[in-house]
Amino acid sequence: MQATSDKRWFKRLGRSFSQVPLLGWLLGALVAVALEQIGGLSLAWAVGLPKIPVLFGFLMALKKPLLVPSALLYVVLIYVLPIGVIARVSASPLNRLAGKLFSSSLVISVVIHLGLLYATLHVWAGISDYRLLVLKLALIAILLTLSLNVVNGYMGEFSCSHPGFMALGAYGASICTVVLFVDDKLFGSALLPAAIGPFFFPLALILGGLLAAVGALAVAIPSFRTRGDYLAIISLAFMFIVKSMIENLEIVGGPRGLSSQPDWANLPTVFLWTVAGIWIINNFVRSTIGKALNAVRDNEMAADAMTVNTRRTKFIAFCFAAFWAGIAGGLFAHVLRYVNPSTFGIQKLAEVLAMVYFGGLNSVYGSIVGALGISLLGEALRPLEIFKWIIIPLLLILVMIYRPTGLIAFREFDVVKLLQSKQHSEKGV
Amino acid sequence: MPLLQIQKMTHYFGGLRAVYDYNLAMETGQVCGLIGPNGAGKTTIFNLITGIYRATEGKIFLEGSELNGLAPHEIAARGLGRTFQNLLLWRHMTVLEHVKMARYSKISYGLFGAFFGTAQRHREEAAIEAKALGLLGMMGIKHCADQVVVNLPYGVQRRVEMARALAMDPKILFLDEPTAGMNPEELAQMMEIIRQVRDELGLAIFLIEHRMKVVMELCEHIQTLVFGEVIAEGTPNEIQNNPKVIEAYLGKEAVE
Ligand SMILES: Nc1ncnc2c1ncn2[C@@H]1O[C@H](COP(=O)(O)OP(=O)(O)OP(=O)(O)O)[C@@H](O)[C@H]1O
Ligand SMILES: [Mg+2]
Numbered sequence: 052m053q054a055t056s057d058k059r060w061f062k063r064l065g066r067s068f069s070q071v072p073l074l075g076w077l078l079g080a081l082v083a084v085a086l087e088q089i090g091g092l093s094l095a096w097a098v099g100l101p102k103i104p105v106l107f108g109f110l111m112a113l114k115k116p117l118l119v120p121s122a123l124l125y126v127v128l129i130y131v132l133p134i135g136v137i138a139r140v141s142a143s144p145l146n147r148l149a150g151k152l153f154s155s156s157l158v159i160s161v162v163i164h165l166g167l168l169y170a171t172l173h174v175w176a177g178i179s180d181y182r183l184l185v186l187k188l189a190l191i192a193i194l195l196t197l198s199l200n201v202v203n204g205y206m207g208e209f210s211c212s213h214p215g216f217m218a219l220g221a222y223g224a225s226i227c228t229v230v231l232f233v234d235d236k237l238f239g240s241a242l243l244p245a246a247i248g249p250f251f252f253p254l255a256l257i258l259g260g261l262l263a264a265v266g267a268l269a270v271a272i273p274s275f276r277t278r279g280d281y282l283a284i285i286s287l288a289f290m291f292i293v294k295s296m297i298e299n300l301e302i303v304g305g306p307r308g309l310s311s312q313p314d315w316a317n318l319p320t321v322f323l324w325t326v327a328g329i330w331i332i333n334n335f336v337r338s339t340i341g342k343a344l345n346a347v348r349d350n351e352m353a354a355d356a357m358t359v360n361t362r363r364t365k366f367i368a369f370c371f372a373a374f375w376a377g378i379a380g381g382l383f384a385h386v387l388r389y390v391n392p393s394t395f396g397i398q399k400l401a402e403v404l405a406m407v408y409f410g411g412l413n414s415v416y417g418s419i420v421g422a423l424g425i426s427l428l429g430e431a432l433r434p435l436e437i438f439k440w441i442i443i444p445l446l447l448i449l450v451m452i453y454r455p456t457g458l459i460a461f462r463e464f465d466v467v468k469l470l471q472s473k474q475h476s477e478k479g480v
Numbered sequence: 481m482p483l484l485q486i487q488k489m490t491h492y493f494g495g496l497r498a499v500y501d502y503n504l505a506m507e508t509g510q511v512c513g514l515i516g517p518n519g520a521g522k523t524t525i526f527n528l529i530t531g532i533y534r535a536t537e538g539k540i541f542l543e544g545s546e547l548n549g550l551a552p553h554e555i556a557a558r559g560l561g562r563t564f565q566n567l568l569l570w571r572h573m574t575v576l577e578h579v580k581m582a583r584y585s586k587i588s589y590g591l592f593g594a595f596f597g598t599a600q601r602h603r604e605e606a607a608i609e610a611k612a613l614g615l616l617g618m619m620g621i622k623h624c625a626d627q628v629v630v631n632l633p634y635g636v637q638r639r640v641e642m643a644r645a646l647a648m649d650p651k652i653l654f655l656d657e658p659t660a661g662m663n664p665e666e667l668a669q670m671m672e673i674i675r676q677v678r679d680e681l682g683l684a685i686f687l688i689e690h691r692m693k694v695v696m697e698l699c700e701h702i703q704t705l706v707f708g709e710v711i712a713e714g715t716p717n718e719i720q721n722n723p724k725v726i727e728a729y730l731g732k733e734a735v736e
Contacts, residue, residue, distance in 0.1 A: 331595045338594040338601060339580050339587060339608060342573065346581050349570035355552040356530060356562055358585035358648055367591065413572065461572055 071138040072149040072473045077167035078141060079134035084174040087129045091178065098124050105182050109431035142473075150472035160470050169322055176318060185430050187318060187386045190325040191379050192422040196406040197332050197415060198375035203404075204412035204460075205336050206368050207348030212270055212286035213376050213403050215293035216263035218395035220377025221384035222303055223259030225312050228252065228385070235311050237304060245313070252315045256324070256381040263377025264370040266293065275365045290400065297392040308391025309384075316385035324382055328375050333415050333464050335371065344368050345413070402429075405447050411457030415464035421457065481544050483508050483684055484529075484652055489538030491521075491528055491708075498524045499708045502538070506652065511678055511685045513699035515692070515719075517728065521708040522688045523565055526654050530562055531555040542651070557585040561650030563641040565657045565688070569629045575640050576625040579612035580605075582647035615643040618680075619673060635666040639673065646677065652684040653677065659694055667694070674698060696720065704728065 091103045098121045104111050107130070108122025152160040176183040195217065202210040230238045232248045243251070270289045274282040298306045335341040343364045346354035354361050384390045402425065410421020425443065432439040450458060482505040489502040498521045506512055514522050528535045531552040540547040547555050556562075561582075570578060587608075593601035616622040619639040624632055629640055638658060645653055658674065659667050671694060678685055678698075689695045695702055696716045703713040704725045712722045719725050 334597045335594050338589075338597075339584060339605065340589075340591065340594040342577055342581060343584055345573055345577075346570050349572055350568045352532065352552075353564070353568035353570065354581075355532075356556050356564075356568075357582040357644060358553050358557040359581065360551075360553050360585075 068135070068138060068142075070146070070473045071142045072146050072471075073164060073469055074149045074167070075138040075141050075145045076134065077164060077171065078145065079137035080130075080171045081167055081174070082137050083130045083133040084171050086133055088174055088177060091129060094128060095125060098128075100125060103178055105179055106185070106427065106431050110434060113432070113434040146472040149470065153467075153470055153472065157467070157470070161466065164470060165326060169319070172322065173318060183318065184386070185426070187316065187321045188383070189423050189426040190321050191382050191386065192403075192406060192426045193419050194325050194328045194382070195376055195379040195403050196410065196422040197329060197418040198372045198379065199403055199407050200410075200412065200414070200418045201332060201336065201344070201368055201372040201375075203407055204414070204417075205341070205348070206344040206365065208365075208369075209280070209283040210270075210286045210369070210372075211283060211400055211404075212267075212289040212293075212373075214395040214397075214399040215286075215290040216266060216373040216376035217380035217383065217399070218293050218297060218390075218392065219263040219266045220256075220259035220380030221390045221395070222297060222309065222380075223262035223377065224255040224381030225259075225309050225384045225390060226303065227255035227258055228313050228315070229309065229311060232313055233311050237302070237309070248313055249315050252313075252320070252385075256378050259381035260374040260377035263380065264374040267370045267373030268366075271366050271369045275362055275369075290395070290397075294392050294395055297395075304391075306392060308389060310389040312385045312388045312390075314385075314388060316382050321382055321386065324378060328378065329415060329419075329464075332371075332375065333466075336415075337463065405443065408457055409447055409450055411454075411460035411462070414457070414459050414462045416462050417457050417459040420459055482506055483510075483543060484686075485541040486529070487539045487541075489525075489528060489535050489540065491524060491533060491536050497708055499528065499535075502708075502710060504703070506684050506686065508651070508684050509678070509682055510701065511674075511687065511699050513695040513702040514686065514688045514705060515690070515695055515702060516705035520705040522705055523656055524708075525705070526562060526656055526686075526688065529555075530560055530654065553585070556648065559649070559651035560654065561645035561648050561652070562654035563638070563645050563656055563658060565660065567637055567641060569637060569640060571630045572628065574626050574628055575616065575621065575632070575643075576609070576612055578629060578640055578644045579615055579647045580608050582644045583608045583611070585648070612643070612647055615646050618646075618676065619643045620669075635662055635669070638662070638670065642673065642677075646681065650683060652686060655685065655687045657688050657690060659689065659691060667691075671698065 087103065095101070095103050100111065100118060100121050104122050104125055107126050112119045112122050149160070152163065172186060176186045195213065199210065199213045202208050228248065228251075229235050231243045231251070232241050232245050234240045266289070270282070270286050274285045297303060303309050336344065343354065343359045346357070346359055347361050347364055351361055406421040406425045407418065408421075409425055410419070411417025428443060429439065432442055435442065454460070484504065484506040486502060486504040489499060490497070491499040502525060504512075514525065516522055524533065527533045529540055529547070531547065531550055531554070535548065542558055542560070547558065550558075573581070587604060589598060589601040589604050592598065593604075613622060613625065616625055619642060621636050621639050621643070624636060629637060632640070642655070642658070655674070659670050662670060674685065674687075675698070677683070687695065687699060699716060701713065702716055702719045703710050704719060704722075705711070706728045711728060712719060712725050714722070
C-alpha cells in the first residue's frame with residue numbers, strides 16, 4: 052500500500068519538479084542533512100529506530116526486516132519531504148538566482164554549487180565515522196571508475212590493469228609521506244617536520260600518479276605496437292606482476308602491507324581531488340583532442356586518414372587514465388592509512404569494471420552513478436554477507452541485458468547545461 | 481614540378497599482383513578519374529598513396545617531397561584528404577564532431593589546453609567549429625550537425641565524409657566511388673557538389689568511379705585500370721573512343 056502510493060508520489064514529483072534548478076536540489080539536500088543533524092536522533096527514536104540509520108535505512112532493514120516501515124518513514128521525513136518541499140518552494144527565486152549567477156560568472160556559479168554540495172556531504176558524513184569512510188571511498192571510486200572509463204569506454208579498449216596502477220599510486224604516495232613525515236619502523240624517523248606535510252601531500256599524490264603513468268607505458272608499449280587485442284591480456288598480466296612485485300618487496304612491508312600513513316586524506320581533500328579529476332577528465336574527453344579517442348574506437352583507419360595520430364592518442368589516453376588511477380590509489384591508502392598488496396587484485400578489478408559497465412560507457416554521469424551505486428550497494432548489502440556477491444552480479448547481468456552499454460552511456464557532461472536556470476527548459480535534473 | 485607524382489608503383493598482396501607499374505602526374509586544380517572493372521586495383525592505388533599499404537616498389541612525391549614510408553596520419557596531414565568506398569564513419573559521433581576531428585593535426589592548444597580548458601582552447605575550438613559548420617553548409621547538411629551519423633540517410637553520410645575530408649584543407653581530395661549506391665537525384669546533387677568543391681576550393685581531385693557519365697562529365701584526365709595495369713589514359717574523348725577501353729570496360733558495362 053505504502054510502497055505504491057509512494058511510487059505514485061515520486062512520479063508526480065518527477066513531473067512537477069522538472070523546473071527546479073540544481074541550486075534548489077542542493078539547497079534542499081543541505082537543509083535535509085542539517086535537520087538530520089539537529090533532530091535525527093529524536094526522530095529515529097520517535098519512529099522506533101534504535102539510532103539514526105547510517106545508509107538510508109538499508110543496513111537496518113536487512114538486519115531487522117521488521118524495522119522496514121520505520122526506516123522508510125524516517126527516510127521520507129528526513130530526506131524526501133524537506134528536499135521536495137524546499138526544491139518546490141524555492142524553484143522560481145532560485146531559478147532567477149541561478150540565471151543571474153550563470154550570466155555574471157560561470158566560475159562563481161560553479162564554486163557556489165560545489166560549496167553547497169560539499170556542505171551537504173560534510174554535514175551528512177558528520178553523523179558517523181562509518182558514513183565518512185563510505186563517502187570518502189565512494190568519491191575515490193568515482194575517480195577510479197572515470198579513469199577506467201577513459202580507456203574502456205571512450206577509447207573502446209579493454210584494460211584490466213587499473214588495480215595495478217592504483218597500487219603503484221598507493222605505494223608511491225605512501226612511501227613519500229611515510230619516509231618524509233612519519234617515525235616508522237620500516238623507514239626510520241621522519242625527515243621533515245610534520246607541519247609542512249599537508250602542503251606536501253598533493254605532491255606525493257601526483258608523484259604516485261606519475262609512477263602509475265610510467266607503469267602504464269610498460270603496458271602501452273607492447274600493447275599498442277600493432278593493431279589487435281593484446282591489451283586485455285598484457286594489462287591483466289601487469290596487474291598480477293605489480294601485485295606479486297610488491298608482495299616480494301620486503302622494504303615496503305611485503306605481503307604484510309604498509310601502514311601508519313599520516314591522516315591527511317580528510318573529506319575536503321578527497322572531495323577536491325575528485326572534483327579536480329572529474330573536471331580535467333571531462334575537459335579532456337570533450338576537446339577535439341579527446342574526441343580522437345572516440346574516433347580511434349569507432350574506426351581507426353578513418354581516424355588515421357583524418358590526420359589523427361592514433362598511436363599517440365592511445366598512449367596519452369592510457370597514461371592519463373593510469374595517472375588518475377594512481378591518484379585514486381594514493382588517496383585510498385591515506386584514507387585507510389594502511390595498504391597491502393592483496394587489496395589490488397582480481398576482486399578490485401571486478402569491482403571497478405562493474406562500476407564502469409553498470410554506470411555506462413563513454414559518460415561522466417555514468418561513471419559517477421556507477422561508482423556511487425556499486426559502492427553504496429556494496430555497503431548496504433553487507434549484512435547479507437555472501438549473498439551480496441550474488442545480488443550485485445545479478446544486477447549487473449540485468450543491466451547488461453537491458454542496457455548493454457550501461458545505465459547512462461554516451462551522455463555528455465555539460466556543466467553549462469547543468470547550472471542553467473531551468474525555467475525555460477524541459478529537462479529535469 | 482607536379483603536385484602529385486607517382487613513379488613505377490607496383491604492389492603485391494602475397495602472390496597477387498594488385499598494381500603494376502603505375503605512374504601519375506597531377507596538377508593543382510585538375511580533376512583526374514580512375515576507372516576500371518571490379519577488382520582492378522583502384523582502391524588499392526588509393527590505399528597505397530594514402531599510406532594504408534606500403535608499395536612493394538615505386539615512389540610517391542607530393543610537391544617534390546617523398547611520401548613513401550610515412551604513417552597514414554602524416555601523409556594525411558601533408559594534404560591528402562580522402563573518402564572511402566564503403567563509408568568509414570564514427571558511429572557514436574555527431575556530424576559536427578566528424579568534421580571537427582579532421583582538424584586534429586592543426587590543433588595547437590595541446591594537451592595542457594585539453595586538460596585545463598584554457599582560453600586558447602576555447603578560441604581554437606570555436607574557430608574549428610565555425611569552419612566545420614561552413615563546410616556542412618556547403619554540403620547542404622548543416623541542419624544535421626548535431627545528429628549521430630548512423631541515423632542519417634546514405635546520401636547525407638557520403639556528404640559527411642566529404643565535408644570531413646575537406647576540413648583538413650587537403651591539397652588533393654581522393655574520392656572513392658562518391659556516387660556508389662545513389663539514386664539519380666542524389667547523384668545529380670553529388671556531381672554538383674564535386675564541381676563546387678573544384679571551383680571554390682581550387683584543389684586537385686582524384687576520383688574513382690564506375691558510372692561513365694560521372695567520369696566523362698567531371699574529369700579532364702582519365703586512366704583505365706585493368707588487372708592492376710593502366711591500359712589507356714587521356715581525355716574523356718580519347719578514352720571513350722579507345723578500343724581497348726571499350727573492350728575491357730565499356731563492353732562489360734554494356735553487358736550489365
Ligand atoms: N588487403 C588485401 N589483401 C589481399 N588482397 C587484397 C587486399 N585488398 C585488395 N585485394 C585484392 O586486390 C585486388 C584489387 O582490389 P581493389 O579493392 O583495389 O579493387 P577495386 O578496383 O577497388 O574494385 P571495386 O571496383 O570492386 O572497388 C582484388 O583482387 C582484391 O581481392
Ligand atoms: Mg574499390
